[in-house]
Amino acid sequence: VRYPFYIRNEGKLNIGVGFSANAGLVVDVFGKDSHVIIGDNVMVNYRFHIGSAKHVTIGSNTLFGSDCTVMDHSHGGYKGKSHSDPSIAPVKRELVSSPIVIGQNCWFGDRVFIMPGVKIGDGVVIGAGSIVTKDIPSNSLAAGAPAKIIKRFSDKTKRWEIEVNN
Secondary structure, three states, X not given: OOOOEEEXXXXXXXXXXXXXEOOOEEEEEOOOOOEEEEOOOOEEOOXXXXXXXXXXXXXXXXXXXXXXXXXXXXXXXXXXXXXXXXXXXXXXXXXXXXXXXXXXXXXXXXXXXXXXXXXXXXXXXXOOOOEEOOOEOOOEEEEEOOEEEEEEEEOOOXXXXXXXXX
16 A cells, blocks of 8 residues: 555454555545455555445455545435435535445446445446446446446357447
8 A cells, every 4th residue: 555545444444465555545434333345456546535434345356547436425315215405514414325335356447436325246347437326237348427338248259249228
């Protein structure tokens, strides 16, 4: 882990062997009930940020480009049963959290943001500048804001093929 870095661990932080981080790593584990699990041989580039108020899991052999963020919470709720009053300052709103699970052997380009509640399967590639707002199944390539699947890896042809239903 290269300097400078910042780690706040109020809960549980498990980092696997072979973890590597460039300068600017920030890991915020908020509260005693929060848990961050990082698998073996995970590599993150410049200015990587994990913010967890509940639970974040990153699978082994995953690579992140620079300026990526994995955030399992927001200041307030804006859908479903949770709707925050906009007259309340954001910093005083309830912290709403939903777990993030990232599979193994994934690759995230620069400036990818992973939103609360997202599950990403094994072998996923996310294009630079993407915002992942929904689950991405294994062996998919997704990009955009919000990220959409544009290719899937075919076990039959051993090639990344264009997603027909996109």
